Amino acid sequence: QVQLVESGGGLVQPGESLRLSCAASGSINNISLMRWYRQTPGKERELVATITSSGSTTYADSVRGRFTISRDNAKSTMYLQMNSLKPEDTAAYYCSVRAYGRNYWGRGTQVTVSS
Numbered sequence: 001q002v003q004l005v006e007s008g009g010g011l012v013q014p015g016e017s018l019r020l021s022c023a024a025s026g027s028i029n030n031i032s033l034m035r036w037y038r039q040t041p042g043k044e045r046e047l048v049a050t051i052t053s054s055g056s057t058t059y060a061d062s063v064r065g066r067f068t069i070s071r072d073n074a075k076s077t078m079y080l081q082m083n084s085l086k087p088e089d090t091a092a093y094y095c096s097v098r099a100y101g102r103n104y105w106g107r108g109t110q111v112t113v114s115s
Helices: none
Strands: 002-007 010-012 018-026 033-037 046-051 056-057 068-073 077-082 091-099 102-105 108-112
Touching: 002 077, 002 091, 002 102, 018 046, 018 091, 018 108, 033 068, 033 077, 046 068, 046 077, 077 091
Parallel strands: 010 108
Antiparallel strands: 002 018, 018 077, 033 046, 033 091, 046 056, 068 077, 091 102, 091 108
């Protein structure tokens, strides 16, 4: 089993930055892919960014150039640095990892971008 806890969400103004963290615990040695998703009410969960065990990254077109995903294997933590935030980035953000042939999810952290 893998447990995930997100933190770092909050209320910011357009153009500001936030850094989300996702701390993993439990049986973490088999974690391969780590991902950030986001979801707004009434919409499907959207894949925001992915980082592999070797550090390769991919991003959704809507966040590329503004968001940066990273991982610190020593701390078993994944991050999402979000710069130049826009109102349309408002959502609940979830981290997810792939381990032991299945996906694990955190409970989410809310990000609200509003003036």
